[in-house]
Amino acid sequence: MTTQTTADLLRLHKLRPTRQRVALAALLFDGAPRHVTAETLHGQVKDMGITLSLATIYNTLHQFTKVGLLKEIKGIGDATWFDTNIDQHHHFFDITNDHLIDIPASSITISNLPDSPEGKVIEGIDVIVRLSDKHYSE
Amino acid sequence: MTTQTTADLLRLHKLRPTRQRVALAALLFDGAPRHVTAETLHGQVKDMGITLSLATIYNTLHQFTKVGLLKEIKGIGDATWFDTNIDQHHHFFDITNDHLIDIPASSITISNLPDSPEGKVIEGIDVIVRLSDKHYSE
């Protein structure tokens, strides 16, 4: 994705294409699915020779989430993850290396869910499948 | 549960029945299913006129978890929850009031899960069903 279209993408969402936001958007929205935390993204950006404050990373991740460019995933590991896959979906979480893999919502069938309590509706369902290394000994 | 049997329960798990642990065990293991965080438990204990340091609450919750008296639930809301239901199970989480309700594992059927990545095995599956208030308008 060129810098030009990245700027356009931001403008499309009413976000000023600042140097910082363009850098982050270019990195995040290059087409490959990505899972980042504020810290991992900060590191990746630093590796590219760009210095951004962590506060800006947080601000930007939240802004991108608000306009629908990212999906926020809490409750996996210790930090908050942001996912470029914004469709409803679930996750494998590899506890050996804190790695996330998407599972399309259509790839899991959940049935026989008990009734919701009176007056409550289901807002969403999150499935986390924890993975660890297979051990061949025994 | 009487103080005597609470002390016995603790001794059974090789935990000294200190004043603090007896108070917490009596509160937690009275038969009703309970979901607590360190903060909610600290508040409940304080309401009973007993003063315990937060550090002790954390220590004790972790010790109870280690011996199998509690189950630790991370990733729901901002704090770590501890559940007196130690069976494998899932949760409704009411986002309007941070209230948890257990869903027995047997009450949910999950099928068609994609294959785990090569060399990985499933450690566990966590399902969180987020609830909010039903709105009748529209």
Added chain:
DNA sequence: CAATTAATTTAAAACCATTCTAAACTACTT
């Protein structure tokens, strides 16, 4: 295109849940 305005970025402080530390205390053993 210079000046103004409003949004953005930033360093640093603050926050909150949790853990650590090291000293004081207490249950159990002798």
Added chain:
DNA sequence: AAGTAGTTTAGAATGGTTTTAAATTAATTG
């Protein structure tokens, strides 16, 4: 009763995240 090992505690430290207020920069206006 004395010793010792386990436990509790206040307070400091930690880690992820948010807030604050000042400095900077993008967009707008004249």
